[in-house]
Amino acid sequence: MNTTTLDLNCDMGEGFGAYKMGNDIEILDHVTSANIACGFHAGDPPTMRRIVAAALAKGVAIGAHPGLPDLQGFGRREMKISPAEAYAMVVYQVGALAGFAQAAGGGLNHVKPHGALYNMAAKDRALADAIAQAVFDFDPGLVFFGLAGSEMINAAHALGLRSACEVFADRSYQDDGSLSPRGQAGALIEDADQSLAQVRQMLTGSVRAVSGLQVPVRADTLCLHGDQPGALDFARHIRGALTTDGVSLQAPVRQ
Template sequence: MTNRGNKTLDLNCDMGESFGAYTMGNDLAILDQVSSANIACGFHAGDPPTMRRIVNAALAKGVAVGAHPGLPDLQGFGRREMKVSPAEAYALVLYQVGALAGFVQAAGGRLNHVKAHGALYNMAARDRALSDAIAQAVRDFDPGLVYFGLAGSVMIEAAQALGLRCAHEVFADRSYQDDGRLTARGTPGAMIEDEDRSLAQVRQMLHEGRVTALSGATVPVRADTLCLHGDQPGALAFAQRIRAELGADGVALHAPARG
């Protein structure tokens, strides 16, 4: 990679998604590669012992801790859409953020950010009323929290309207549509499995401020934080590679600071 000057980027990972007898991801190893951890809060995945363990590990490693609230759908891993009203979404998010924040406080830390999970995230990216409700729950819990939302989407607009600090999120392993939304899972081409192609997409978003959509169209995008999925095959190896190559490219990794 060519050194193209210094830039700051947050590298975040969705984790803490094991529960009961089920183990997902290699969270403790991935924590060494990222600057922010989005920890499941027990609805789409995770359970209290897992929440406590990953919160404590993240704080010990100096990784910023965020709540990762999702829809109440363990079987579907929170990736199946549900018909929820804005009032229900508000309550779901507030409940889960409060639960995760309790573990952070007990460990002597402070919650840094909130990022919705899966279907809840994607629904909010196209539904301003839902985005308003989620952002309001975050603000009502703690107005100093950073709000992670899909870059350029109504999620960001809703959070900014309430005065929240925002981090525009981009993805290395997902393809984009012409309107800047992610291609729906299950659609051909939705997932980018080739590491070189993923890295090229990251480089384009970070250094050029744009991404090439699945159609071939060029879409403007702002990259504040880059998501890695901890449950993906080869997640650790990819995290190690992307961190090394971003470092060689002069990119410093820093979590967005809360208010």
């Protein structure tokens, strides 16, 4: 394989109040980075505190997972926001999670936008620039997670902000390297073996789009969604297979 080192990240802390989602604590045993919701699309202060403490205890790198202010839509519905609004939203949310990390004796390692904010910034350079600038201004040592080949990665490079090109184990791809929309048939990959085959191919530098086209891709960090059915078994299967393949699993180191 061309890539011998890979980060396994998972979006988590996405319950709030009486609502719980995912097997966060158990999944932490199988990933190297945790992207923790910051209260806008999901999450709340007690959940943030609990997941931060658990991640620190298990040696998992902590990242902020800022999203759009849309609890009902789980941050997956597009909103027309200006770059200035995006900047402020990201600084606010990253600051909130950083506070919990500091209070627990740790710190932030990375930032990964969530849902619609992520997908919008992948294609909109002005939005990507605003989000990357927010991360840089908050802490220029943080790692910025963005879709491989997207405007987020370009924006990070322009600032000198360290980036990690993200690929997905459980999502299919379009010809332009974007993720298939969730409402489209075949957008989600639920078969663990099919997902593993995709991951192995991405580690060699390409991914097969739904059209059959081979799309170039760089894989620095692999997302395993914690809210999908059977997420724990999925994460266990992927990690075990990659370890057997000789892939070194570790979080990207902040500057």
